[in-house]
Amino acid sequence: MPFFKSSGPSKAKEQRARKQVKTVPSAKRKISSVDRRLATTLSREEVESSSDDEEVKRWKASQEDDDQHVEDVETAQETKERLAKEFIQELQDHRVQQIEDTVDDVSVQQRLREEVLESEGRLHRKVARQYSTAAENHTTQILRCKKFQWKPITCIAINHTDNSIFSASLTGCIVKYSESGERLGVIKSSHQDPDHTTPRHCKEVLALAVTSDGKYLVSGDGAGLIYVWDAVSLEHITVLKKHRGAVTGLVFQRNSHNLYSCSSDRLVMEWNLEDMAFVDNLGGHSCGVQAVDALYRQSCISCAGADQNVIIYSILEDKQFQFTSKQISIDGVKLLNENTFLTYGQDGSVCLWSTSKKRPIQQLKVVHGNRKSGAKEPHWITALATLVNTDLAATGSSDGLIRLWRVNSAGGGRLHALARIPIPVGVVNSLEFTADGSALVVALACSHKHGRWYVEKTAKNCVLIIKFTGIKIKAPVTRSLVQGDENGEEMSEDEDSEDKLQTYDNGA
Template structure:
């Protein structure tokens, strides 16, 4: 009897439940159908199964015992829970994007102020020597080169008066501008000493021993303009970043400013007491120069019509490069490598005989630093030197904490004079212009060296960059 009574009680519940269910359905109509359909679409089978039960029997009992109102309430709660989770995920994604945008904006502000310092040097490891590529095409030493802003092309120039456009991916020559003929004026007739490309890749500028600056279209390698005005070899060229304003330096001791868009000369700056050997610039309307044997580095403030004079090297300064608007690196023929800030007239640090010495005991000389390069807005710099032997090296350095030290990371063995060095914008590779002779003269010659350019892949350790690596 107990069992029978229990049966009828359950049966009664089922009948009452179904009666109430039909009543509720009649009262709710289409609203309940739409809600149920929406919930069935948006609630996953896993979450529904977890809420109802873990087996079919529990689900059937709950369906039998649950009223229509209770089911509607339960499904509504599940629906709200699903919406809450979606909102939380959306908020997390928006916060992540906001952090990325905030980080980029912070970097842009720091870069504009000239204070962006990405701490990247610690991630680099010594490259595999077998992966270094040598591209040959020039008959005489390579004197200068640039990498296109998109890192797809390299332009190199030589003492043979030619300019070659290279494809980085395959290493093929895409175009060669050969030495010109007397009287034409649209090609170089003298050794090419300097080269620069605008930050948008629209213009390429080259300067030669015959005092001329030629402007080219990098895409087609067609000659556009010729600038005349210097009274000696054009030894340095640089486009102001984000503009088509061109700075040029010469052995005539002057710096000139040009407007390439208007094919116009702007002004001349004087101050160096010897031939200028190197020049660089970034976004600000200013440039820096190395004064050769006058042993000074100068920062030229174009708008203020002023210049800052820096002393530190004890011999001829042959190369200079800006790291950002606040710091710069220079090299001299006494083998010293110096790290500077524009806020102090003396170097922050100087590494003596940075590339070692050569010669017999008693008459040993430091290896001459012939080129420097910097990965823009980072703590990674490179230097190249000349040597009387075949054991020349390219060295990569880390600017230590506060940019108050230079720490050697590793050496890359090469043969010959490292006449030019450039990092790719991405920092994925380094390009070296090599020759049997120094770019500015022929004091000695290394017959075993090859005239060409080395593309050196730069490897990073698998350790990921941690947040806050930019200052």
């Protein structure tokens, strides 16, 4: 028997149970802490592995860059070749720039020189070949004013600043048209408007002229009076009185207000419209003067019909130069340039002249044919126009045709037929080109302006505008300087192709 009393198995079991109760949570806590450490370790390993992958990628990329850099590295020979190519390219660019600058300078100088020469009337453009197909490529427009101009149209004038057209009639009336054909104004005669207080023409108007700047319009009538009008508003300015016969011709010096007039009193006179005054009596012919013309120089040229003479009045030198023709009469004269002019007459002939020769260079007879088949009476040449400082001229008669001519003033001078333009029946009393050569204005009437020697009863008194399509005078063309250039040189286009053009046959 033990000394002490045993507490029995229940107490020992109870103590072990308590220990177990205390031990189990700690074990669980140990397990959970192990799990946390393991999870942390795994996450660290994952982060380290991902960073290692990135480092590997960066390393590979750097290796590729290094390889590329190694490939891009030039050798010494390649560097020399590259630098040589760059140097050559720089030289080429510099050379191209120099050429462009030189071309620009030359073109500017050439353009300025041409403008100066053109303003002085010494620039000659060769444009006639553009009109060789004018008979097919043209349009016509008829302008009529039956209320005020029921009698024959005697003359026309063009204001080259706006291409407005002035027409005069035997009624003493002047009508102004726009380039499109619209009637812009009328200057009535004293018979048509007797109540008007300002001076008006009381007789037929036979001549018109407009200044180069489009400021003044002048008109001469059968009473020997020259009326000055404002070309824009058509207001009357003054009357110039000196002639004792009908005023048959008027012309302004280009780029000036100097006016030249001719009359049936056999005199040629000079006027100045700056002062509205008479300047000088230049002399005259042995019979009534029929026509007068002028360009840029202070001189004029005139013809007098039956005396068969053409006179050039050099005002600065105070001299007269006389030219004689074998034509029956010289009814009109037109300057092509300062050294070349053309005349026409009742025998149907056209003559080409040079100021350096007293006789015609060339004379073409029966240019517009005969009045009747088999008859020897030719169609009179009643009008002639020139496109100033070019090689183009036009003639008109009563045969229903306008004929265009190419004028070769070099190499002895030749006239070449270019085209025939059909027009309505009538007598051509006046012809004039527009400044750009795009149109030809015709004064068409039933009879001649100086008399009724022959009458076309079916003809209409009108203004006819012939517009050329496809004509580009301002396009690049071969240009030459006419004689009298400051250097005395002559730069003309090749005339070898001249023989390819059809020359005029007198039997045409």
